[in-house]
Amino acid sequence: MPAMTAYVGFFKFCYPIKGETVYVSTASGAVGQLVGQFAKIAGCYVVGSAGNKEKSAFTLMKVDLLKNKFGFDEAFNYKEEQDYNAALKREDARSGAKQHETQRPCCALGMISQYNSLEQPEGVHNLINAIVKRVRMEGFFTSDHYHLYPKFLEMVVPLIKEEKITYVEDIAEGIESAPGALFGLYSGRNVGKLLVLVARE
Numbered sequence: 001m002p003a004m005t006a007y008v009g010f011f012k013f014c015y016p017i018k019g020e021t022v023y024v025s026t027a028s029g030a031v032g033q034l035v036g037q038f039a040k041i042a043g044c045y046v047v048g049s050a051g052n053k054e055k056s057a058f059t060l061m062k063v064d065l066l067k068n069k070f071g072f073d074e075a076f077n078y079k080e081e082q083d084y085n086a087a088l089k090r091e092d093a094r095s096g097a098k099q100h101e102t103q104r105p106c107c108a109l110g111m112i113s114q115y116n117s118l119e120q121p122e123g124v125h126n127l128i129n130a131i132v133k134r135v136r137m138e139g140f141f142t143s144d145h146y147h148l149y150p151k152f153l154e155m156v157v158p159l160i161k162e163e164k165i166t167y168v169e170d171i172a173e174g175i176e177s178a179p180g181a182l183f184g185l186y187s188g189r190n191v192g193k194l195l196v197l198v199a200r201e
Helices: 004-013 032-041 055-066 086-095 126-133 143-159 175-187
Strands: 019-022 046-048 076-077 107-108 136-139 171-172 191-195
Touching: 004 032, 004 143, 019 032, 032 046, 032 055, 046 055, 143 175, 171 175, 175 191
Parallel strands: 019 046, 046 076, 107 136, 171 191
Antiparallel strands: none
C-alpha cells in the first residue's frame, strides 16, 4: 500500500522532470522514503525533511537514514529550522539543479501531523504562493487508481530484486505493544511502516 501510494502520487500527479529538485516532507515515513527513491530513479535532486519535537539521537538517525540509506541528496530536521522557507531555499541553492519556479504540482498524500491534534487544524498560511507560482495542488486516494497496479508491479518488482530501492519497517513485538506503537505513530517516533507483530510462528 505505501509503495503504491508513493508510485501513484509521484508518477501520476507530479509528472517528474529530470534534473529538477523534488522536496519530500515526512520523508522517513513509509510513503516518503519511497517517493524520494522514485525521484532519484527519475533523475531528480531530492531534498527530504523529517523530525519530531524531541532533539534526540533518534531524530538525527531519521535524517541520516534519508541520505545514507534512501539516497536523498540532502535532508534536514524541520523542527530545528526557525525559518522553513529559508531552509528550503538553502537546499535549492545547494542542488545546482534546474529549477521550475512555476506551474509545478504539489501532491497531498496525507496529514499525519494533524490526525491527533486536539486544536483547530492548521490552515495554509502562504496560499498566495499557489497563485503567484501557478501551483496545482491535488489530493487523491490510492484506491481510485488500482488500474495502475500492473504498471506499478512492472516497475517496482525489478527495482526491489536489483536492490535499487529499499525500505525500513518499524516493528513492535507483541499485541501488548500496540498502544505504545500507536502513540509513537502519531508523535513521529516511527521510521517507515509501523507494524505490530502479534506472534512469531
